[in-house]
Amino acid sequence: MKTDTRPPVADMAFATMLCGLRRQREKAGLSQAAAAQALHISRQSYWAWENMRACPSASNLIAILNLFGCTLSDLTEDPYVGSEVES
Numbered sequence: 246m247k248t249d250t251r252p253p254v255a256d257m258a259f260a261t262m263l264c265g266l267r268r269q270r271e272k273a274g275l276s277q278a279a280a281a282q283a284l285h286i287s288r289q290s291y292w293a294w295e296n297m298r299a300c301p302s303a304s305n306l307i308a309i310l311n312l313f314g315c316t317l318s319d320l321t322e323d324p325y326v327g328s329e330v331e332s
Contacts, residue, residue, distance in 0.1 A: 265320045267295050269313040284308050 270280050281291035284305060293299035301309060310317065 262321045263294065263297070263300065265315075265322050266309070269309075269315050269319055270295070273313050280312065283312050 270277070273280075275283070277291050277295065278288045281288040284291065286305065290299070294301050306317075309320070313319075
């Protein structure tokens with residue numbers, strides 16, 4: 246029997262709001278491995294955030310904003326619609 250490892254629904258909703266995480270990392274010219282190293286986490290953890298399999302803690306979210314020099318709005322902006330993702 247498989248164990249469901251997906252985050253709880255509330256966390257998943259937050260994770261989907263971070264649709265701009267990859268865009269900000271690429272804008273900073275970093276690989277996932279380099280971003281993970283700068284944030285003192287595993288590359289697998291960073292990959293999970295970018296692929297909406299997990300969401301960062303509040304302290305890691307602040308570290309992400311500082312690393313990329315962006316705002317929370319930059320991370321939640323949906324490039325396909327040109328506005329913030331609604332929850």
